[in-house]
Amino acid sequence: MKLENSHQLIIDNVSRFIDLTELEKQKYMSLLTDIKVKKKTFLMQAGDITTYEYFITKGCLKVYTLDEGGAPHISMFAVEDYWTGDMASFMTIEPTRYFIKATEDSELLGISRANYDLLFQEIPKFERFYRILYQRSLISYIRRSNHSISLTAEERYIAFKRKYPNIINRITQKDLAAYIGITPEFMSKIISKVNRM
Amino acid sequence: MKLENSHQLIIDNVSRFIDLTELEKQKYMSLLTDIKVKKKTFLMQAGDITTYEYFITKGCLKVYTLDEGGAPHISMFAVEDYWTGDMASFMTIEPTRYFIKATEDSELLGISRANYDLLFQEIPKFERFYRILYQRSLISYIRRSNHSISLTAEERYIAFKRKYPNIINRITQKDLAAYIGITPEFMSKIISKVNRM
DNA sequence: TAAAAGTCTTAAACTAGTTCATTTTTTTTC
DNA sequence: GAAAAAAAATGAACTAGTTTAAGACTTTTA
Numbered sequence: 418m419k420l421e422n423s424h425q426l427i428i429d430n431v432s433r434f435i436d437l438t439e440l441e442k443q444k445y446m447s448l449l450t451d452i453k454v455k456k457k458t459f460l461m462q463a464g465d466i467t468t469y470e471y472f473i474t475k476g477c478l479k480v481y482t483l484d485e486g487g488a489p490h491i492s493m494f495a496v497e498d499y500w501t502g503d504m505a506s507f508m509t510i511e512p513t514r515y516f517i518k519a520t521e522d523s524e525l526l527g528i529s530r531a532n533y534d535l536l537f538q539e540i541p542k543f544e545r546f547y548r549i550l551y552q553r554s555l556i557s558y559i560r561r562s563n564h565s566i567s568l569t570a571e572e573r574y575i576a577f578k579r580k581y582p583n584i585i586n587r588i589t590q591k592d593l594a595a596y597i598g599i600t601p602e603f604m605s606k607i608i609s610k611v612n613r614m
Numbered sequence: 615m616k617l618e619n620s621h622q623l624i625i626d627n628v629s630r631f632i633d634l635t636e637l638e639k640q641k642y643m644s645l646l647t648d649i650k651v652k653k654k655t656f657l658m659q660a661g662d663i664t665t666y667e668y669f670i671t672k673g674c675l676k677v678y679t680l681d682e683g684g685a686p687h688i689s690m691f692a693v694e695d696y697w698t699g700d701m702a703s704f705m706t707i708e709p710t711r712y713f714i715k716a717t718e719d720s721e722l723l724g725i726s727r728a729n730y731d732l733l734f735q736e737i738p739k740f741e742r743f744y745r746i747l748y749q750r751s752l753i754s755y756i757r758r759s760n761h762s763i764s765l766t767a768e769e770r771y772i773a774f775k776r777k778y779p780n781i782i783n784r785i786t787q788k789d790l791a792a793y794i795g796i797t798p799e800f801m802s803k804i805i806s807k808v809n810r811m
Numbered sequence: 812t813a814a815a816a817g818t819c820t821t822a823a824a825c826t827a828g829t830t831c832a833t834t835t836t837t838t839t840t841c
Numbered sequence: 842g843a844a845a846a847a848a849a850a851t852g853a854a855c856t857a858g859t860t861t862a863a864g865a866c867t868t869t870t871a
Contacts, residue, residue: 484764492760505753537742544741545734551748556702558752562759563689566795567681569857591818598763603858605820766827788848800828802850818867825860830853837848 423451423474427526430472430498434549435542444539448532452525454478460517460525461503467513469527470502471495476523477587481595482514491596494520494584500550507533520588570599571607620648620671624723627669627695631746632739641736645729651675651716658700658714663707666724667699668692673720674784678792679711688793691717691781697747704730717785767796768804 420428424446431437437445452471454460460478461467473495480501481491495501495517506513507530528536536543565573574597578585585593594604617625621643628634634642649668651657657675658664670692677698678688692698692714703710704727725733733740762770771794775782782790791801 482760486764488764490760490763492756504749505757508749508753541738541741544738544745548741548745548748551745551752552701552705555748555752555755556705558755558759559689560702562755563679563687566687567683567685571857589818599857600859601819602821602860605818606858609820768827786848796827797829798849799830799851802848803828806850812871814870816867816869818865820865821863823861826858828855828857830855832853833851835848835850837846839846840844841842 420446423524423526424449426474426498427472431546435546437540437542441540441542445536445543448528448536450527450529452527454519454523454525456519456522458519460519461513462516463514464512465506466510467503467506467515468530470500470504470507470533471525471527473497473499473501474524474526476519476521477584478517478519478523479588479592480515480517482516489516489595490598491592494581494588494592494596496584496587500554520592565598570597570603571611573597574604574607575611617643620721620723621646623671623695624669628743632743634737634739638737638739642733642740645725645733647724647726649722649724651720651722653716653719656713656715657722658710658712660711660713661709662703664700664703664710664712665727667697667701667704667730668722668724670694670696670698671721671723673716673718674781675714675716675720676785676789677712677714679713686713686792687795688789691778691785691789691793693781693784697751717789762795767794767800768808770794771801771804772808 427449428437428442428446431445450469452460452469454476460471463483475497478495478501479491480493480495481489483489492515493499493501501517503513503515503517505511506515510530564576568576574593577593577597590604590608591601594601597604599607617639624646625634625639625643628642647666649657649666651673657668660680672694675692675698676688677690677692678686680686689712690696690698698714700710700712700714702708703712707727761773765773771790774790774794787801787805788798791798794801796804
């Protein structure tokens with residue numbers, strides 16, 4: 418059966434870890450919601466109860482919190498083939514502290530809390546999918562924060578550039594600074610220094 | 615049936631997320647290995663292939679890496695009722711970059727890679743257990759690193775003291791510094807300042 | 812297409828945390 | 842229980858990154 422692109426992308430993603438029958442694919446897709454977010458608009462804002470988890474099929478979004486001083490800290494740039502959302506809020510049904518804002522016109526597939534629970538009942542294999550997905554997220558999250566801890570801002574910038582060459586051209590220097598964990602002014606200094614080398 | 619303490623602890627831990635029959639409990643326990651580690655000895659060292667994941671039933675261990683400069687970065691203190699290990703190495707069968715060293719005489723239950731795979735085959739419910747365990751680890755990991763990022767070292771120390779009053783008395787100030795992410799000298803200054811307040 | 816808003820650059824003064832060196836205190840070991 | 846080893850305290854000189862402020866450049870919007 419021929420699927421539309423966005424569905425094909427998510428089925429391919431899931432199929433990396435579990436095998437689905439045609440029927441299961443249909444069932445799974447029926448539990449997903451299409452979502453579009455225009456550039457500069459929010460998918461989620463602090464205070465919201467987040468009732469969806471998202472898979473990005475097109476575009477780019479930044480996921481961030483604001484600290485007490487109002488400074489943004491970006492925890493990820495979510496692009497095509499990434500999963501995002503606020504799992505803590507999604508699971509506990511408490512208000513989120515996150516903002517998710519599109520930096521480009523974007524398209525997503527969302528799964529609601531109710532459908533997420535239903536999914537495990539109807540296709541228990543998905544426990545395995547999510548077990549592996551979370552396990553891998555945990556590994557890369559730990560690796561990343563462990564790696565960052567011993568590097569200077571300049572080294573973190575160079576590492577980001579090497580690891581995500583496709584993302585770096587799609588975001589502003591200011592957002593990159595908020596991800597690296599420094600001020601935009603210092604980011605500017607680092608970039609001009611690194612380019613001079 | 616009466617279980618020994620260490621088995622009771624792990625069964626209680628697992629039972630928070632899934633229900634097991636007596637038979638399943640027996641089967642599960644048969645897949646676990648008893649491990650003892652004397653104070654100051656290693657459970658794991660960088661370069662090892664880690665063939666076990668661990669549940670601590672007694673004692674305290676520090677999990678850390680050494681950066682290029684040879685400085686230690688402690689990622690967790692594992693005490694009773696905690697899970698630990700190096701999941702990346704465990705899953706990918708690559709050498710670990712971690713050291714795990716007992717700071718007290720400790721007792722653990724280990725599950726080998728082979729038994730971990732077997733567990734999912736024999737009791738598929740464990741996919742759910744690990745799905746939830748990893749999901750919750752991910753949530754608390756993200757929360758912790760997000761929280762830390764906007765705090766000063768002094769604030770991180772105060773937060774640690776509040777959150778883990780039971781752990782703080784069991785570890786050295788030097789190890790706490792390696793966890794907080796500062797030098798022992800600066801840790802010493804912070805502590806004497808906070809105590810003076 | 813002009814005005815407004817946001818982003819980037821540069822520079823000087825500042826601060827949280829480091830480094831290095833020394834002394835005191837506590838813990839370990841035989 | 843004395844000697845050795847490790848941990849903690851203190852202080853002075855240093856550095857990575859911040860803050861504030863102002864001007865130049867780019868993008869967005871009406």
